[in-house]
Amino acid sequence: MATHRSAQSLPSFVETCPFCPANESKTPPEVTRFPADVNEPWAVRVFPNKFAAVSSEVEPRRNLQHLWRRVNGFGFHEVIVDSPDHAACMALLPDAHVAKILGVFKERFNALSCDHRINHVTIFKNHGADAGASLQHPHSQIIATPVIPSQVRHRLHEALRHFDEVGECMFCHMVEGEVAEQTRVVLKTELFVAMEVFAAATPFATHIFPLRHMASFGEITAAEISDLARVLRRLLAKIYVGLENPDLNFTVRSAPSDYMGARHFHWYVSVIPRLTRVAGFELGSGMFINTVLPEAAAEFLRGVSVEKGAGAGSGQ
Numbered sequence: 529m530a531t532h533r534s535a536q537s538l539p540s541f542v543e544t545c546p547f548c549p550a551n552e553s554k555t556p557p558e559v560t561r562f563p564a565d566v567n568e569p570w571a572v573r574v575f576p577n578k579f580a581a582v583s584s585e586v587e588p589r590r591n592l593q594h595l596w597r598r599v600n601g602f603g604f605h606e607v608i609v610d611s612p613d614h615a616a617c618m619a620l621l622p623d624a625h626v627a628k629i630l631g632v633f634k635e636r637f638n639a640l641s642c643d644h645r646i647n648h649v650t651i652f653k654n655h656g657a658d659a660g661a662s663l664q665h666p667h668s669q670i671i672a673t674p675v676i677p678s679q680v681r682h683r684l685h686e687a688l689r690h691f692d693e694v695g696e697c698m699f700c701h702m703v704e705g706e707v708a709e710q711t712r713v714v715l716k717t718e719l720f721v722a723m724e725v726f727a728a729a730t731p732f733a734t735h736i737f738p739l740r741h742m743a744s745f746g747e748i749t750a751a752e753i754s755d756l757a758r759v760l761r762r763l764l765a766k767i768y769v770g771l772e773n774p775d776l777n778f779t780v781r782s783a784p785s786d787y788m789g790a791r792h793f794h795w796y797v798s799v800i801p802r803l804t805r806v807a808g809f810e811l812g813s814g815m816f817i818n819t820v821l822p823e824a825a826a827e828f829l830r831g832v833s834v835e836k837g838a839g840a841g842s843g844q
């Protein structure tokens with residue numbers, strides 16, 4: 529199937545791109561790198577964001593004045609360059625390379641979570657201008673903050689309420705039901721399931737859940753990283769081919785740092801193609817008009833073939 533905005537049409541190297549090899553000096557000093565196997569200087573690089581949203585140069589300070597609560601801009605904001613190849617869209621990378629990126633995600637997630645001033649770590653990717661990407665070279669980002677965002681706090685609160693009432697993880701229960709019902713499942717392996725979101729706010733919003741209960745992304749094992757790489761890459765490829773390389777975001781939605789091992793929360797990856805614009809009704813009401821039923825989206829994505837030959841696995 530043709531794509532309108534094929535990432536493959538980008539050149540592999542752009543002399544002026546700060547994320548391309550030989551331009552390492554144009555980025556802030558490196559935090560870590562995943563070494564390359566052959567012929568390339570590195571496979572994945574991490575460094576502080578030059579245009580960071582938060583700064584580790586200041587100490588976190590909270591302030592309450594009348595009704596106004598403030599926290600200063602303390603935090604860590606890092607860039608993870610997915611590959612030395614300027615044209616290496618994650619959907620088209622080998623699974624093994626995606627596993628290297630996810631391994632770096634885990635390393636940085638756990639390192640930043642260890643800082644006692646940090647309470648929450650968000651890992652995310654912006655793919656395309658409509659998803660917020662300002663540089664074409666494929667990269668991901670990680671922002672560590674001293675506060676737990678209100679959206680995360682709400683999710684945690686609801687999960688705890690369910691746990692208190694029912695005595696089990698809300699997400700494990702939901703995943704079990706979704707896997708049994710099948711209608712919203714896009715693909716499934718022994719360790720992960722990718723599925724359309726029930727009552728999704730936007731078309732093709734897809735979540736990937738680990739089948740093993742884990743509150744924090746930092747608890748992921750090496751075997752799970754390999755499997756998640758395969759599931760995430762296949763899902764991104766299905767979206768790339770089936771929806772013609774839309775702009776998209778994905779985020780790792782993990783429990784905050786202090787909730788590692790919690791029985792009531794369960795991390796997942798959220799993949800959101802940017803196919804629609806939020807308009808007045810959504811802003812005014814908080815209700816979203818979604819013109820694609822999740823069940824129809826799942827059926828469509830299940831039907832998009834992205835595997836060459838055998839090895840598609842279950843749930844295809």
Ligand SMILES: [Zn+2]
Nearest residue numbers: 545548614665
């Ligand atoms: Zn580049």
Ligand SMILES: [Zn+2]
Nearest residue numbers: 697700741794
């Ligand atoms: Zn669970």
